[in-house]
Every structure is written in C-alpha cells, then in structure tokens.
Amino acid sequence: MDERAFREKIRSNMKLNEQMRTVLPQHNELLDTLNNLEAMAIGQSDRIFCNSFISEAIRLLINAIFLYEDGYFDCAFYSVRQAAETCNSMLYIANKGVSALKRWDEKNYFPMNSKLISQLSQIDTFYSQVKANVPEFFDAYEKATSKSNKIIHKQGFDTFYLPHQNPMCGIKIDKEKEKQFFVEFVTDTICLVIILYIVVDPISLVLADEELTMYFNFDPMSEPADMAFLSTHLDSDIDSKIKSTAYFKEFSQYFLEKEKMRPATFDVVRYQVFDLTHLDDIKSQESLLNFYEKLILALLISGIQVTRIHPDCFILGYTTSIPSNYQPTEWSSSDYDRFQNSPSVFNAPYHTIFRSIIKGPEKNWLLEHNIPFTTKEIERIRDIFNKFNELYGRLASAFDNYNL
Secondary structure (H helix, E strand, C coil): CCHHHHHHHHHHHHHCCHHHHHCCHHHHHHHHHHHHHHHCCCCCHHHCCCHHHHHHHHHHHHHHHHHHHHHHHHHHEEEEEEHHHHHHHHHHHHHHHHHHHHHCCCCCCCCCHHHHHHHHHHCHHHHHHHHHHHHHHHHHHHHHHHHHHHHHHCCCCCHHHHHCHHHCCCCCHHHHHHHHHHHHHHHHHHHHHHHHHHHHHHCCHHHCCCCHHHCCCCCCCCCCCHHHHHHCCCCCCCHHHHHHCCCHHHHHHHHHHCCCCHHHHHHHHHHCECCCCHHHHHHHHHHEEEEEHHHHHHHCCCCCCEEEHHHHHHHCCCECCCCCCCCCCCCCCHHHCCCCCCCCCEEEEEEEEEEEEEECCCCCEEEEEEECCCHHHHHCCCCCCHHHHHHHHHHHHHHHHHHH
C-alpha cells in the first residue's frame, strides 16, 4: 500500500464505526409524528413569522433522530435542546413585537434562553396560566434539559465518545438507558412545541375541539393542534387543563356566541365540499357562506349538476358529492390559469368529462361536469351568474365609495 492509499484509509477510518450506529425503537412513530406536525400553521397576521420558527424546531428534532442513530449522540441532544429554545424565542418575539423580531434577525442583543424563559410568564398570560395548570410537565422538562446539558457540555467520562466506541475502555455506560432518555427527551420536546404552538395561536386549540370548531365560521390558515399526541405522551387530561385556563375560556367564549355550523355547512366552509343531499341545511345557514359559496349554492339548488367548480379558474376549487368521471393523477395550475380571460364556452370535452367557462364576478369560472349541459341549463347558469355579477359590482362600487 503506497502512502497516498494509506493516508486515505486513515482518513476513512476517522469516521464513526458501525458499532456506534443504532435504531431507535420509536423511529417510525417519532418521524411520522414530526411529519404530521409540519402541517402546523399559524394564521394570525402579526404572527405569521412564527411558522418559520415552528418549521425550524421540527427540522431540528428530525435531525436529532438521525444524528443519534448515526452515533453523534451529543449533537443529537443539542439539536433537541435547540428545538425547544427556538420555540421559546418564537413566543418571546411574538409578545414583544416587530422591534424584537428585527433585533433578533439583525443579530443584535437578544436574551439567552434561561433569561428568556424567566420573562415568558411575565409577558404572556396564556403561557403563564398553562404553566401553572401543568407544572409537573414544565418541572420535569427543566430537569431533563439539565440532564441533557451534562451530555452536551461533556461533564463526566461517560459523555465522551471513547466509551461509546470502545466498551473495553473501562468506562461503563448504559446505552439502552441513554437511548430511552433520548427518546423521552425528544417526545417531551415535541409536547413542548405543540403547547407553545397553542399558546402562540389559541385558534389551533379551538380547531382541535370537535364542539368549538363548529362555531368557527370561516376557513382559517391555522391548523388544529395535535392533542392526541399530548394526551398519549403527556397527560390524558392535558386538553381540559389547557382549556380550563381563564385566558382560553375568555378566548373561546367569543366563538361560542356565534352561530353553530351544521355538518353540511361545516364541510363547505372548511373543506370546500357541497353535499347535494343536504342543500337545504346549507341554505338555512347561507349567511355563513362567502359570496362565491352563495353563488355555487344557487347553481346547485337550481339543479345544475357539476362535480367541481373553480372560481377565478384557481386550481383549488370546490367539489360536490357527485363523483367525477375523471380522476387526474397530477395537476398543473397552468391548466386552469389559461382560462382566466378566455371567451365563455360550454360543454368543451376534457378527457372523460366536460368543462364550461363563464365570466364570474372578477375573472372566469371553470365548471367541470360529467354530462353536457342542456340549452335550458346553460341559460339558467348565465342568469345566475349575471345576477351575482351585477350584485358583486354594486357591492364593489359601494365599498370603493365608502373608502373615498
């Protein structure tokens, strides 16, 4: 072996050996949970930036799992701690406002995590009340963090790589016990991320409640909090403990004073689905629909059989309970955008269905249907659109005059 090959072999052997690799027994469960949590979204306009913090925390937890399994145990613990600190910073900035966000982003003075945590209870009422209602979790998490810091900061020979790589070195470590602690630390940090997500956007808890969500009469950007994970891994009563805080009681009362949506209306508002067998129920709550949804309801009540409706030729439209004869396997926005300003057309063949284009209140609408419209149905569609287009024009004009 020449010197070059010898050096290359040495460099190659500097990597951690295969003995350091492991697989966490909860590998799939943890990664599936984190994948689901990537859907968490904060819709409050002045807190949209928090989505980046949530996303970063989830990425750090994912990284931690792979780092640990690859043998980089200390880096893995540090990545978990970073996830918690990222969410703590998020909540602090959310309360302090734009100036704090700017200081943080420009890397000016920003409090360290320990000082930051001590301030959170003072500046965020909801956080303070949640912490008071589940003190055992926050106390246990603080102890777990302190324990992980011993590993991160290399206190004790058992935190070195040598005993992990060479069991015969004379330094005893319990790898299974360490692995169990790591899984618990990741799991508890996921719980912390979910709790802080709820604190920064309480609507997420409203949406997660089967009863409360029926009073939330619009489609929010926020997503429901994963209360099932908290109940399974933290406390079966965690849901009621958070909801029993004075802050959340007052917050949720605002929605309870609204009209409760019926299931069919809920499907329209939240999932953009019209069930033709419950049009009467939807009609009885027409006031809860937006302008476009009222137009669609008028079409369906008049007997127009459509499978999909795309207002303004936007790719994300509304569906009905009529199954479509065409189920695409892929979608492209260009397939809809090109019709936004095209001439009106009815019954244009498209794969195994038909498409019709008609001028809507602002741009063209695209209707998909299994069978061609009759002449009378086309006249009915035009009459309904003319009526709503005229009404929309009057409303837009009144709004413009109001702002003058």
